Amino acid sequence: xxxxxxxxxxxxxxxxxxxxxxxxxxxxxxxxxxxxxxxxxxxxxxxxxxxxxxxxxxxxxxxxxxxxxxxxxxxxxxxxxxxxxxxxxxxxxxxxxxxxxxxxxxxxxxxxxxxxxxxxxxxxxxxxxxxxxxxxxxxxxxxxxxxxxxxxxxxxxxxxxxxxxxxxxxxxxxxxxxxxxxxxxxxxxxxxxxxxxxxxxxxxxxxxxxxxxxxxxxx
Numbered sequence: 001x002x003x004x005x006x007x008x009x010x011x012x013x014x015x016x017x018x019x020x021x022x023x024x025x026x027x028x029x030x031x032x033x034x035x036x037x038x039x040x041x042x043x044x045x046x047x048x049x050x051x052x053x054x055x056x057x058x059x060x061x062x063x064x065x066x067x068x069x070x071x072x073x074x075x076x077x078x079x080x081x082x083x084x085x086x087x088x089x090x091x092x093x094x095x096x097x098x099x100x101x102x103x104x105x106x107x108x109x110x111x112x113x114x115x116x117x118x119x120x121x122x123x124x125x126x127x128x129x130x131x132x133x134x135x136x137x138x139x140x141x142x143x144x145x146x147x148x149x150x151x152x153x154x155x156x157x158x159x160x161x162x163x164x165x166x167x168x169x170x171x172x173x174x175x176x177x178x179x180x181x182x183x184x185x186x187x188x189x190x191x192x193x194x195x196x197x198x199x200x201x202x203x204x205x206x207x208x209x210x211x212x213x214x215x216x217x218x219x
Contacts (some may be wrong), residue, residue, distance in 0.1 A: 022081045029056075029088040036092060039099050050096045050108040052150070057089035058115045059146040065123060066143040071136055 032053070039045055060082045065071060067078030093112060097105050122142060129135040 018077055022077060025081050025085060029085045032092055036095050039095065043099055045096055045100045045104065048096075050093065050100065050104065051111070053089050053092045053096065054108065054111045054115055055146070055150040057086060057093065057112075058118065059143070059150040060086035060089055061115075061119050062122060062139070062146045063143045065119075065126070066139045071126065071139045 035048060039048065064079045064082035064086060067075035067080075067082065069076070072078070093108065097108055100108060122139070126135050126139050129138060
């Protein structure tokens with residue numbers, strides 16, 4: 001009796017966690033709406049990147065595949081919510097392609113085709129795994145990895161900019177250092193040459209004076 005009650009409690013907690021997860025996922029899927037309202041209004045993607053939506057699409061389709069009956073036996077809700085998410089991401093990507101500049105358009109289209117190719121390989125590869133438990137674990141691992149990549153995708157944008165900033169600062173420091181060093185070096189030869197010139201003038205004067213003195217003595 002106690003075991004039955006514990007099982008029911010566990011089942012209720014699982015269902016509650018699933019519902020909460022689906023609600024949070026839907027909120028996450030609709031969060032870019034204000035961004036795309038701005039893009040549509042300005043008819044430009046401005047400085048926004050399409051990379052997060054590419055990663056989000058990859059995560060949604062892999063998680064949807066993970067929840068399908070071919071991979072999991074009781075995760076149909078995972079397939080449902082992630083299918084909705086995939087539709088949202090496809091709409092976002094289409095809008096981004098419409099309003100992006102030509103180079104960014106080509107880049108996003110290439111990434112989209114790459115994502116679809118990767119998903120096709122995952123589907124075919126998973127179907128070739130005969131052991132259902134191994135298939136379930138393998139796709140579960142891939143869905144977790146895709147989720148991490150989706151959440152970490154803004155870091156891929158920040159990191160190059162951060163590295164670029166550090167390198168730019170180093171370049172400025174080196175430029176300032178060598179500029180000052182070259183200025184000091186350019187001053188030293190002038191002083192030396194000036195002293196040398198003075199020395200030569202003094203030597204020439206002494207030689208001329210000696211010659212004149214000898215000439216006067218002889219006369």
